[in-house]
Every structure is written in structure tokens, then in C-alpha cells.
Amino acid sequence: MNWLRVREFVRKEFIQLFRDRKNRHLLVIAPLIQLLVFGYVVSTDVRDIRVAILDQSRTRESRMLKDALDANRTFRITHYAGNSTELEEILVSREVDLAVKIGPDFTEHIRRGDSSPIQILADGSMSNMASVRIAYSSLVLDRFNRNLIRELYPERIDYGKIDARIRTWYNPNLDSRNFYVPGIVAFLIMLISLLFTSMAIIREREAGTIEQLIVTPLKPVELILGKTIPYIMIAQAQMVMVTVFAIFWFSIPLQGSLSLLFAATCLFLLSTLGIGLFISTISATQQQAMMTTFFFILPFFMLSGFVFPIANMPLVVQWLTYLNPLRYFLVIIRGIFLKGVGLEILWPQLLALTVIGLIVFTCAVKRFRKTLD
Amino acid sequence: MTTSGPDVIHVEDLEKKFGRFVAVDRISFSVKKGEIFGFLGPNGAGKSTTIRMLCGIIKPTSGHGVVAGHDIFTDAEEIKGSIGYMSQRFSLYEDMTPFENIRFYLGVYSVPLEEWDDRIEWVFEMTRLQDVRHRLARELPPGWRQRLALGCALLHRPEIVFLDEPTSGVDPITRRHFWEFIDHLARAGVTVFVTTHYMDEAHNCERIVMINEGSIVATGSPSKIIGEVFPDRADADLNDVFIRLMARRNE
Structure with missing residues (x-):
């Protein structure tokens, strides 16, 4: 191995990469825009629930119920329906998220001491959101019931009860952005390193410049280093850029160690660059490489736990996720960002990344050398 | 322009098969140090395959070959430091x-x-x-x-430069400059191994080998080859030789 050769190769890669104005934008501005857009878009928080009410009772109690909903900052009563059909139409037209129907004998039941049913209709087409909204409305109704009981039976002696005091750790406000933004960082790093490595090698083949390289004393290992080192540097630079942006723009806390984050990124890159190399050996044109990259990226993304929890997947698919480097890197990056945990907790993930990375990279290099002959 | 140095390229019974197709059929020749050596033949004759074997890009199927003192079977990597290669297509x-x-x-x-x-x-x-x-x-x-x-x-x-159709698509003035330069190189002791389609250019070579369908059909200095193929025609040139030899094979 001759480091002069590797150095000049890396310099050449950088010259070519940044000579193309499109690449300059792609490497610097695109990740920021993606982070910005995704950071705002990828949110599963339920902050605003629009409610339509059909009040057929029109009593003090039904008004109390409406007030209880309105007083909660999450709920917003936007429509008052005149009859059941109108209420359903409002829900169907997606103008509201929940429809509450208070029947004509609502108050009579309460006064009699019976439980009084009300109907809550939720738009279940987005099942996740619907269940969160339903849970929120039960919370409000529970509180309403307690107030009602206190009012109706003022001298009732409470017996001891459980008072659950819930604290969420690591993400005290349950801000879904804190969960997703580190994931986006990981995903962007993967996308760029995978795509650019494979393209960089195929470009040489397409242009015929690889032929000139083969007659030089340049060794395959030097060629591979020359093609991967620039992307390790770029991926790390992007990591810095995107991390700084995540911290200062989105106020994502970075609790853990930066150096561990960069070490973990290096291990992660071992896999992605390996796959990039592999793609370059099976694609003839840059277009093919691009298509193949997306073929790889989609399952990596879906089976990583980025959006869909791995625990919810069928068992066989869960086993598959163990092969996915992004799965481990997500645990690491979220652990470092949100929990501030270190090597003592993350070592299994780091070990898995190392093993997968080494295997993938070695196989890719072997295959790559064969295609050179 | 006479050279009688040691052989820097020596090839014996060199053969290259791609599957059942014989691209180069057991050819033998040698090139001396500081010589301008022309390798002539029509498209698909095996010129590029031969160059690629000599440069250590592809492995020959059988035979012997030594380039710049290194065996092309066992030392292919060592050859690369001693040779220069310029391909037909601009590959910088x-x-x-x-x-x-x-x-x-x-x-x-x-x-x-x-x-x-x-x-x-x-x-x-x-x-x-x-x-x-x-x-x-x-x-x-x-x-x-x-x-x-x-x-x-x-x-x-490098000791040897391999030029694969270096003047294709180049205007006549540049071509002349090019050959002047090649001459200059050879005088400085560099061995020039050149393939070309242009028979007028081949006259600049001290020795040529003509190859067709993987086999050598003529070897020697341009005047010697012309004399051999057309003993009774004084006005014959390499073009005539080329057409005659290549046609003979295709019959």
C-alpha cells in the first residue's frame, strides 16, 4: 500500500465531486433541506383535535361537558351540528377528527344516578391518530366524571386511591421530533454514502477511465480506499452539519458523547460503503446503480424501526431486521442524542455494526477485485 | 535508424481464448529496446487483446511472454510500473x-x-x-x-510505451507531429509499441507485425514485407500489402 497514491486519489475524487455544481448542492444544501422538511413533517404528535358536537340535551350538564372539552388546549370545538345526519357528514368530509353526540336524555340519566351514554365517533382512517384522539377524549371525560361526582355527592367520603405520577424520561414532553430527527440524520448519512460510492466507481467505468487506472501500479485496495475515504469524510462532515442544525434549529438535545457518535458513524459507514461497492459491481450504468440503491434503501428504511416499531413486526421479519445495519445505528444515535448513554449500554449495537460492516465490506471488496480482473 | 539492443518484449506461442473463441492464436514475436514496433491488423484481429495481455490487464490462456524483464503470467503487476499505456479512447x-x-x-x-x-x-x-x-x-x-x-x-x-491507435481521429498535421515525437522518444531509448490503421504511418516503424484473425501473417521491416509479398512490383506500398494479406485470410 502506497499512501501517496491513496492521497492523490482522494484529492482527485474531491476535485471531481466538487467540480460538478449539482453535486455541491446535493452534498451541502440537500441534507439541510431534507432535515428541515422532514423535521417538521415527520411528526405523529396529536396537538389539535377538531370536534363537532351535536347537543340534543341542551342542559347545564351538557354545557359542562362541552366546556370541559373546550377548556382542554388539545380540543377545539369547530362545528355544532343540528342533527345526526349533519354530524356524520361533518365527520365524513374530514372537517373534524371527532364527533360527539349528546343524546336528549343525557341529563335525566345522570340525575337518576345512572350512567349516561354519549357517542363519540372518530375518523379511523388514520388508525394511529384515531386511537390517540380517543385516548385523549377518555381522559377529559374521566376528569369530567370526577367533577360531576364531587358535585352531586359533596359529602361522599373518598377512600384511598392510587395516584399515578407519570414522568417520561429522555423525552419529557414526548416530542416526536426528538425521536425522528436523529433517525433522519442516520438515514441521510446512509443515503449519501451508499449512492455516491456506487456512482463514483461506475462513473469511471462508464467514462473508460478505469482502463487507464488498470495499467498503472495502482492496487485494488488503494483504488477502494481512494473511492471510500472521500465519502467517509463527506459523511462525517454532513454528520457535523446536520447534528449542529438539529441541536440549534430543532433544539434536539444531544445528551451523549460526540466522539462516540462519530466512532459509531464510522462503523455504520463500513456497511453502507460496502453495499455501495457491491452495487457498483452489479450495475453497468449510473442509472442502474441509482435504481439498485433505492431497491436496497427501502427495506433498510422500513425494517429499521425508524417509523414502524420492530416489536410490532411478524417474528420472521423481526429476525430479518437483525441484518439491517440501520436498525443498530438508529438505536445508537437515539441513545446518544436522547439518553446520553455510552459504550456500557450501546456495546451490543456497536459490536453488531462492526461484525456486519466487516462482513459486508470484505465481501464487497472481494467481489469488486474480481470485476477488475 | 538501426537498433540491435536486447529484447524488451519477448512472446512465444501466446494464446488467448474467450470461451471457445480464439482471439489470439499462438503468436510469437520480440521487440528490441528503443525500437518503434508497429502492430498492424484490421479491427477484431486481436491487436488490443495482445496489448492488454502485454500490459498485464488480462491473463493469457497459454504460452510465454516477458515484458520489461517480467513474466506476464506471474509478474503482471510488476510490468505496470515499467510501461506506459495510451488507449484508443481518451481515458483521462x-x-x-x-x-x-x-x-x-x-x-x-x-x-x-x-x-x-x-x-x-x-x-x-x-x-x-x-x-x-x-x-x-x-x-x-x-x-x-x-x-x-x-x-x-x-x-x-517508462521503458516501453504501448500506443493503441494513438492517431485515430487526429488531423494530419497533428499526426505528423505525433510521429516526430515518437521518433524522438525512440532515440531516447524508449521502446514504442504502436498499433495503427494508417499504413502511411506504419512506414515510420522499424519493424512491423501484421496480424489477422489472431495469427501473425507477416513480420519484418516495411520494405522487407513489401518485397516479400510483391516481389515483382516496385510501386507497391504497405497499403497494397495490407489489403492483399487480409483478403487472403478472408477468402
């Missing part, structure tokens, strides 16, 4: 300048750093590309790019 980086290309190949051939400045000046002087050293290669006319490619192939002062 079009999105880089001549200066950047030269610098890159100085690095790839691991020329000692302290010699870089001298070599860079030497190449620019030789190729007369000083004025465009910072223009992108893609913006240069084909003839200039050929000169750059040749310059890059000579940067590491």
Missing part, C-alpha cells in the same frame, strides 16, 4: 484540467515528490499544453487531448 478525466490529470498520474505512479515540478514542466513542454494547463480536458480539441494522454503515459519515464 475530462472534468479535470491537464494539470490535475498530470498531478494525479504522478501520484498514481508514485513518482517521488521532489521530482514532480520538473516532470510537470517537462510534460507541458513536450506536449505544448502550457497555455491550457488550467482548462478542462473536455474543452480541448481531440489532438490536444491525445497529447495530454501521451504525456500522462510517459510521466513515470
Whole structure:
């Protein structure tokens, strides 16, 4: 191995990469825009629930119920329906998220001491959101019931009860952005390193410049280093850029160690660059490489736990996720960002990344050398 | 122009098969140091395959071959430091300048750093590309790019240069300059192994080998070959020889 050769190769890669104005934008501005857009878009928080009410009772109690909903900052009563059909139409037209129907004998039941049913209709087409909204409305109704009981039976002696005091750790406000933004960082790093490595090698083949390289004393290992080192540097630079942006723009806390984050990124890159190399050996044109990259990226993304929890997947698919480097890197990056945990907790993930990375990279290099002959 | 140095390329019964197709059929020849050696033949005759075997790019199927003192079967990697290669198609980086290309190949051939400045000046002087050293290669006319490619192939002062149809697509003036330069190289002791389609150019070679369908059909100096093929025609030239020999095989 001759480091002069590797150095000049890396310099050449950088010259070519940044000579193309499109690449300059792609490497610097695109990740920021993606982070910005995704950071705002990828949110599963339920902050605003629009409610339509059909009040057929029109009593003090039904008004109390409406007030209880309105007083909660999450709920917003936007429509008052005149009859059941109108209420359903409002829900169907997606103008509201929940429809509450208070029947004509609502108050009579309460006064009699019976439980009084009300109907809550939720738009279940987005099942996740619907269940969160339903849970929120039960919370409000529970509180309403307690107030009602206190009012109706003022001298009732409470017996001891459980008072659950819930604290969420690591993400005290349950801000879904804190969960997703580190994931986006990981995903962007993967996308760029995978795509650019494979393209960089195929470009040489397409242009015929690889032929000139083969007659030089340049060794395959030097060629591979020359093609991967620039992307390790770029991926790390992007990591810095995107991390700084995540911290200062989105106020994502970075609790853990930066150096561990960069070490973990290096291990992660071992896999992605390996796959990039592999793609370059099976694609003839840059277009093919691009298509193949997306073929790889989609399952990596879906089976990583980025959006869909791995625990919810069928068992066989869960086993598959163990092969996915992004799965481990997500645990690491979220652990470092949100929990501030270190090597003592993350070592299994780091070990898995190392093993997968080494295997993938070695196989890719072997295959790559064969295609050179 | 007589040379009687030691052999720098020696090939015996060299054969290359791709599956059942015989691209090069047990050819033997040798090239002496400082010689301009022409390798002539129609498209698909096996010229490029032979060059690629001699440069250590592909492994021969059988036979023997030594290039610059290294065995092409066992020492293919060692050959690469002693030879320069210029392919038919421009295969330097079009999105880089001549200066950047030269610098890159100085690095790839691991020329000692302290010699870089001298070599860079030497190449620019030789190729007369000083004025465009910072223009992108893609913006240069084909003839200039050929000169750059040749310059890059000579940067590491190789013993042998392989030029695969170096003058295809180049205007006659540039071609003449090119051959003057090749002459100059040979005088400096560099062995030049050149393939070409242009028979007028082949006259510049001291010795030529004509190859057709993987086999050698004629060897020797241009005048010797002409004399052998057309003993009774004084006005015959290499073009006639080429057409005659290649036609014979295709019958």
C-alpha cells in the first residue's frame, strides 16, 4: 500500500465531486433541506383535535361537558351540528377528527344516578391518530366524571386511591421530533454514502477511465480506499452539519458523547460503503446503480424501526431486521442524542455494526477485485 | 535508424481464448529496446487483446511472454510500473484540467515528490499544453487531448510505451507531429509499441507485425514485407500489402 497514491486519489475524487455544481448542492444544501422538511413533517404528535358536537340535551350538564372539552388546549370545538345526519357528514368530509353526540336524555340519566351514554365517533382512517384522539377524549371525560361526582355527592367520603405520577424520561414532553430527527440524520448519512460510492466507481467505468487506472501500479485496495475515504469524510462532515442544525434549529438535545457518535458513524459507514461497492459491481450504468440503491434503501428504511416499531413486526421479519445495519445505528444515535448513554449500554449495537460492516465490506471488496480482473 | 539492443518484449506461442473463441492464436514475436514496433491488423484481429495481455490487464490462456524483464503470467503487476499505456479512447478525466490529470498520474505512479515540478514542466513542454494547463480536458480539441494522454503515459519515464491507435481521429498535421515525437522518444531509448490503421504511418516503424484473425501473417521491416509479398512490383506500398494479406485470410 502506497499512501501517496491513496492521497492523490482522494484529492482527485474531491476535485471531481466538487467540480460538478449539482453535486455541491446535493452534498451541502440537500441534507439541510431534507432535515428541515422532514423535521417538521415527520411528526405523529396529536396537538389539535377538531370536534363537532351535536347537543340534543341542551342542559347545564351538557354545557359542562362541552366546556370541559373546550377548556382542554388539545380540543377545539369547530362545528355544532343540528342533527345526526349533519354530524356524520361533518365527520365524513374530514372537517373534524371527532364527533360527539349528546343524546336528549343525557341529563335525566345522570340525575337518576345512572350512567349516561354519549357517542363519540372518530375518523379511523388514520388508525394511529384515531386511537390517540380517543385516548385523549377518555381522559377529559374521566376528569369530567370526577367533577360531576364531587358535585352531586359533596359529602361522599373518598377512600384511598392510587395516584399515578407519570414522568417520561429522555423525552419529557414526548416530542416526536426528538425521536425522528436523529433517525433522519442516520438515514441521510446512509443515503449519501451508499449512492455516491456506487456512482463514483461506475462513473469511471462508464467514462473508460478505469482502463487507464488498470495499467498503472495502482492496487485494488488503494483504488477502494481512494473511492471510500472521500465519502467517509463527506459523511462525517454532513454528520457535523446536520447534528449542529438539529441541536440549534430543532433544539434536539444531544445528551451523549460526540466522539462516540462519530466512532459509531464510522462503523455504520463500513456497511453502507460496502453495499455501495457491491452495487457498483452489479450495475453497468449510473442509472442502474441509482435504481439498485433505492431497491436496497427501502427495506433498510422500513425494517429499521425508524417509523414502524420492530416489536410490532411478524417474528420472521423481526429476525430479518437483525441484518439491517440501520436498525443498530438508529438505536445508537437515539441513545446518544436522547439518553446520553455510552459504550456500557450501546456495546451490543456497536459490536453488531462492526461484525456486519466487516462482513459486508470484505465481501464487497472481494467481489469488486474480481470485476477488475 | 538501426537498433540491435536486447529484447524488451519477448512472446512465444501466446494464446488467448474467450470461451471457445480464439482471439489470439499462438503468436510469437520480440521487440528490441528503443525500437518503434508497429502492430498492424484490421479491427477484431486481436491487436488490443495482445496489448492488454502485454500490459498485464488480462491473463493469457497459454504460452510465454516477458515484458520489461517480467513474466506476464506471474509478474503482471510488476510490468505496470515499467510501461506506459495510451488507449484508443481518451481515458483521462475530462472534468479535470491537464494539470490535475498530470498531478494525479504522478501520484498514481508514485513518482517521488521532489521530482514532480520538473516532470510537470517537462510534460507541458513536450506536449505544448502550457497555455491550457488550467482548462478542462473536455474543452480541448481531440489532438490536444491525445497529447495530454501521451504525456500522462510517459510521466513515470517508462521503458516501453504501448500506443493503441494513438492517431485515430487526429488531423494530419497533428499526426505528423505525433510521429516526430515518437521518433524522438525512440532515440531516447524508449521502446514504442504502436498499433495503427494508417499504413502511411506504419512506414515510420522499424519493424512491423501484421496480424489477422489472431495469427501473425507477416513480420519484418516495411520494405522487407513489401518485397516479400510483391516481389515483382516496385510501386507497391504497405497499403497494397495490407489489403492483399487480409483478403487472403478472408477468402
